[in-house]
Amino acid sequence: MAKKLIGPSTRLFPMPTLLVCVKTGENAANIITIAWGGIAGGSPPLIGIAVGKNHFSTPYLRKEGNFTINIPNSRQDVEADYCGIVSGTRDPDKAKTCGFTLAPSTKITSPLIAECPMNFECKLYKELDFKGLYLFLGEVVETHIDEAVLDEHGRIVTEKLDPLVFLPNGEYRKIGDFVSKAFSVGRKLSKPQVSPD
Amino acid sequence: MAKKLIGPSTRLFPMPTLLVCVKTGENAANIITIAWGGIAGGSPPLIGIAVGKNHFSTPYLRKEGNFTINIPNSRQDVEADYCGIVSGTRDPDKAKTCGFTLAPSTKITSPLIAECPMNFECKLYKELDFKGLYLFLGEVVETHIDEAVLDEHGRIVTEKLDPLVFLPNGEYRKIGDFVSKAFSVGRKLSKPQVSPD
Numbered sequence: 106m107a108k109k110l111i112g113p114s115t116r117l118f119p120m121p122t123l124l125v126c127v128k129t130g131e132n133a134a135n136i137i138t139i140a141w142g143g144i145a146g147g148s149p150p151l152i153g154i155a156v157g158k159n160h161f162s163t164p165y166l167r168k169e170g171n172f173t174i175n176i177p178n179s180r181q182d183v184e185a186d187y188c189g190i191v192s193g194t195r196d197p198d199k200a201k202t203c204g205f206t207l208a209p210s211t212k213i214t215s216p217l218i219a220e221c222p223m224n225f226e227c228k229l230y231k232e233l234d235f236k237g238l239y240l241f242l243g244e245v246v247e248t249h250i251d252e253a254v255l256d257e258h259g260r261i262v263t264e265k266l267d268p269l270v271f272l273p274n275g276e277y278r279k280i281g282d283f284v285s286k287a288f289s290v291g292r293k294l295s296k297p298q299v300s301p302d
Numbered sequence: 303m304a305k306k307l308i309g310p311s312t313r314l315f316p317m318p319t320l321l322v323c324v325k326t327g328e329n330a331a332n333i334i335t336i337a338w339g340g341i342a343g344g345s346p347p348l349i350g351i352a353v354g355k356n357h358f359s360t361p362y363l364r365k366e367g368n369f370t371i372n373i374p375n376s377r378q379d380v381e382a383d384y385c386g387i388v389s390g391t392r393d394p395d396k397a398k399t400c401g402f403t404l405a406p407s408t409k410i411t412s413p414l415i416a417e418c419p420m421n422f423e424c425k426l427y428k429e430l431d432f433k434g435l436y437l438f439l440g441e442v443v444e445t446h447i448d449e450a451v452l453d454e455h456g457r458i459v460t461e462k463l464d465p466l467v468f469l470p471n472g473e474y475r476k477i478g479d480f481v482s483k484a485f486s487v488g489r490k491l492s493k494p495q496v497s498p499d
Binding site for chain 2: 148
């Protein structure tokens with residue numbers, strides 16, 4: 106298997122599509138789309154997002170000290186992309202442009218996007234200052250899931266959630282075919298355990 | 303859209319499947335599977351991984367100060383799952399069990415997994431100490447891509463790369479249908495610009 110070396114890069118496959126919403130004023134909020142992020146801790150639950158210092162949302166994220174992370178489905182690709190390519194300076198009401206409803210959170214001041222099937226309310230837990238961006242670690246204080254994406258046992262049905270996937274070759278994708286069950290399929294390779302008897 | 307509140311959680315959709323490989327001795331290395339991670343910075347390129355303090359790999363990651371992140375394809379699901387559910391204490395040569403070839407990196411001491419279509423060589427850039435885990439931020443110093451997943455222009459073809467996706471409802475998935483082009487499809491919502499003329 107011949108490999109091509111491309112030097113330092115950020116081309117991780119896959120990435121999430123995170124709509125980060127932060128309060129920017131009385132009854133005003135901005136939405137920014139972030140693919141540079143992921144789970145950063147479990148106790149407390151942390152989501153990390155890397156946000157450019159010169160983005161419109163950045164001073165509000167630092168000042169307000171909280172934000173929501175909203176997971177769009179694959180039919181919200183136009184809106185997700187719009188929130189990533191247009192600055193809040195040019196469009197101070199992206200929610201309206203996108204036809205999104207900003208609904209109050211339960212534990213923080215920044216609102217959530219009602220139409221997104223999953224929403225995480227996050228309190229700013231830690232901020233790391235890197236060249237050109239901040240890595241914000243948000244503590245997840247509440248999680249909202251659209252009841253329509255749950256089965257009768259309250260479990261998330263992947264095809265109903267239908268989360269929008271971002272790939273660093275510039276593609277939005279759907280989640281694809283089921284491959285196997287995690288924490289299970291790998292047992293095939295486990296060596297037989299010696300019985301204590 | 304009625305929402306169910308489930309409290310603080312880490313149920314982000316989607317997550318990557320990262321095979322983290324670290325040198326553990328002369329001609330020895332361990333592989334651990336991590337879904338809690340993502341891009342954490344761009345200059346330098348950083349990948350964050352959250353690793354439990356009591357994992358076999360953890361002291362080696364701290365001592366060696368480098369690791370590789372290897373992206374498995376969807377046919378490597380059994381191996382990826384195995385490396386996540388079996389400790390290096392029980393199997394000190396998971397690469398052999400998985401049929402993986404450990405190949406030398408170009409800039410760090412930890413080896414990479416030759417059979418994985420993408421590999422990132424990372425130097426430990428920063429370590430954050432959280433309850434129960436460390437968040438390791440790795441600076442990507444080199445990226446390897448299997449030439450077989452590139453098109454004639456050197457671009458990554460998603461279906462050829464075929465990265466394994468982890469979902470927190472316990473499923474491994476493939477990447478699915480193309481939805482739209484990022485940094486492009488959102489222009490549909492842009493308001494017409496006033497011409498300066």
